[in-house]
Amino acid sequence: MKLIALETSAKTASAAVLTEGKVLGTASVTAGLTHSQTILPLMEALLKGVSMELSEADGFAVSIGPGSFTGLRIGISAVKGMAQGLSKGCVGISTLEGLAYNFQGLHYTVCPVMDARCGQVYTSLFWVNGGAPRRLWEDMAIPMTTLKEKLQSVEGDIMLVGDGAELAYGALSDTGKVLLAPPALRYQSAASVGFAALSHLETEGFIEPAQLLPAYLRLPQAERELLAREAMQKQSKG
């Protein structure tokens, strides 16, 4: 089986072609958030490089969030379009789970962290014990302080991964429990999204392109703050 995976949830646009247990090819560009211009030419070049026609793909995987609003929509739309046109199936992978797959086959408790701004992070927790990461927490959007509290009850060292890992490392290093993922394993990658998809496909089927939806996480606390400001301002606007 050949799977095409796309990752556009943050600054890097990447594409990968995978087959059982291995990456046939991968390509990535980090040149600002112009994924709508980069992702398809990138994928075309990749397919050429691995001597493969788009129609030879058995399915498509894509990270569905959390992440950049426009980035996610570009990746998901691209996959929906290609899958619909070729009557192939899709797999949607949590961006955070994709990050945890950077550590597939190793032995760590992995905490993916993405900066959600306004003191909030998108995070989750996975246990990796020589194989596929196993989910311990649902994906959530919480303040960094809450993450710190939650990690207190986690046993052993915790590997921080993701574009918010460095930020989290700074905020959490005094707990003495956190490790910072090496740069090569720290960021989103289409190959990891593909591996996560292959692992899901062992027990689940593909979904229809129409069922593929972005999974934006809500930011409850910060939302209340914005509302409070607005209420104040409505009064002064009178």
Place this chain on the structure above:
Amino acid sequence: MMNFTSHSAAETEAIGARFARMLRPGDIVAFTGGMGAGKTAFTRGMATVLSPDAEVSSPTFALVNDYGGKVPFWHFDMFRITTLDDLYSTGFFDYLEMGGIIAVEWSENIAGALPDRTIYVDIQITGEEDRVITIGSRRKGSEGNK
């Protein structure tokens, strides 16, 4: 802090044009001040420098206007933005990373989400045509606008 006094929309535009010459790629300009203060006139003045061919109008319904330019110049209106989810779905956070120049009307609504590097332009109505324009930076979280 810089203070300017304007006596007409045309003067407000001229101040906007002078201000635009000081901007660098990646700058964020946040307007505060009431309805009809001249935020759009000021932005039109900025556009005469940043993107001379652009037709500037308040993006109340479009949320963001893209004026192009040598450095991309984007014009947001946050009047209808009331929650962080709303803001996220405008793509605002993505624009922040793209190295263009951003002008934000009704920035009061997203005060908690503006980065530290934001330059504030407050326009106060002091008479029928008279305006006092205050330009400066502000530490995040402080309430500068009364």
